[in-house]
Amino acid sequence: MLLTFAQQLDFSVQEVERLLSLSQQELLVESSIQEQLSRLDVGLLRQTLPTAGAILAERLPPFYHWLKFELGMQRVPDSPDHTTRWVVNFLNRQESLTHLIDLHRSVPSAALEQAIPRLVSLFDSVEEPVIRKEWQRAITILCLVLAGAARNQPSLTTTVS
Numbered sequence: 001m002l003l004t005f006a007q008q009l010d011f012s013v014q015e016v017e018r019l020l021s022l023s024q025q026e027l028l029v030e031s032s033i034q035e036q037l038s039r040l041d042v043g044l045l046r047q048t049l050p051t052a053g054a055i056l057a058e059r060l061p062p063f064y065h066w067l068k069f070e071l072g073m074q075r076v077p078d079s080p081d082h083t084t085r086w087v088v089n090f091l092n093r094q095e096s097l098t099h100l101i102d103l104h105r106s107v108p109s110a111a112l113e114q115a116i117p118r119l120v121s122l123f124d125s126v127e128e129p130v131i132r133k134e135w136q137r138a139i140t141i142l143c144l145v146l147a148g149a150a151r152n153q154p155s156l157t158t159t160v161s
Contacts, residue, residue: 001113001116002016002017005140005143008136008137019144019148020151020152023152024101024153027145033145036137040138040141044130045135048134055122055123055125059122063115064076064078071114073108086100086103100145101145101149107146109151120139120143122139123139
């Protein structure tokens with residue numbers, strides 16, 4: 001997971017570890033997180049939502065199956081619709097990072113950390129490098145916020161069953 005964050009966001013592993021040690025409040029206002037969010041090419045992401053939606057529709061169900069049966073997670077979405085809708089709403093500034101954290105509060109930190117590289121890799125098949133990289137960066141920065149919040153809130157740090 002640390003390497004995924006470092007590679008996708010051009011951070012050193014030490015910087016990733018520092019970010020993951022911040023409280024949720026600190027993480028949400030952290031300048032490097034805000035810079036990463038502001039650098040996202042929201043126009044490109046919006047333009048390529050049909051591509052991302054197709055990828056999520058195809059690849060999230062097996063990912064959810066893996067979460068449920070390999071990691072033993074109890075609450076797993078039954079379709080990719082919720083995730084796709086959330087991403088669309090986030091790009092349209094109708095969702096917040098705080099709400100994303102709240103939605104994932106029940107996900108054990110260990111499971112979340114195991115899932116991040118696999119989730120980011122869902123976009124590996126995108127042929128156009130610019131589009132692939134931008135979607136992977138977007139998913140990675142959202143996951144970094146989730147992982148940091150999960151590590152630093154007692155209610156999020158339960159173990160995987």
